[in-house]
Amino acid sequence: MDDVRDDSVRDDLESERDRLRKQVEELAADSDEGLSFDGGHADSGQVAAERGEFTSLANSLREQLDDVEAALTALDEGRYGLCEVCGQAIAEARLEAMPATRRCIDHA
Numbered sequence: 001m002d003d004v005r006d007d008s009v010r011d012d013l014e015s016e017r018d019r020l021r022k023q024v025e026e027l028a029a030d031s032d033e034g035l036s037f038d039g040g041h042a043d044s045g046q047v048a049a050e051r052g053e054f055t056s057l058a059n060s061l062r063e064q065l066d067d068v069e070a071a072l073t074a075l076d077e078g079r080y081g082l083c084e085v086c087g088q089a090i091a092e093a094r095l096e097a098m099p100a101t102r103r104c105i106d107h108a
């Protein structure tokens with residue numbers, strides 16, 4: 001793996017990480033605001049449903065963020081692009097489509 005490619009992957013992953021972090025923060029802010037604002041007014045079923053949506057969205061963002069951070073760590077440690085299950089190199093096309101993927105196509 002050459003350095004030029006490493007650098008561009010790192011740039012992509014870092015901007016993706018920043019974007020995800022911002023989304024998580026914004027979501028947390030919205031969630032706090034929404035819950036205190038609705039407190040005592042909206043019926044509890046609606047509040048629970050909204051809270052559920054926030055939670056699943058927040059979880060999905062955190063999972064993506066975890067993947068991106070793991071990929072950056074892997075880059076630092078020189079094992080980026082290796083499947084975490086079988087240790088084989090992940091196909092180039094797959095990495096291009098999903099730079100933060102941790103698994104090869106066989107173990108996706």
Ligand SMILES: [Zn+2]
Pocket residue numbers: 083084085086087088103104105106107
């Ligand atoms: Zn694999």
